[in-house]
Amino acid sequence: MTSLMASGITDSSLQYHLQNAKAHGVTKEEITAIITHATMYVGWPKGWAVFRLAKEVWSEE
Secondary structure (H helix, E strand, O other), X not given: OHHHHHHOOOOHHHHHHHHHHHHOXXXXXXXXXXXXXXXXXXXXXXXXXXXXXXXXXXXXX
């Protein structure tokens, strides 16, 4: 997920990995921490794009 994020790839492949993470027990709080940490390295625009996708995935409950 972080490799796709760093590359700026925010298409269905990243969404798949987010859904897979959720299916394997990654919580909303954990994914938020991971994205926040990675954002410091990859930049805010990429981070916000991933936050939007994660918000969609974790709201599918």
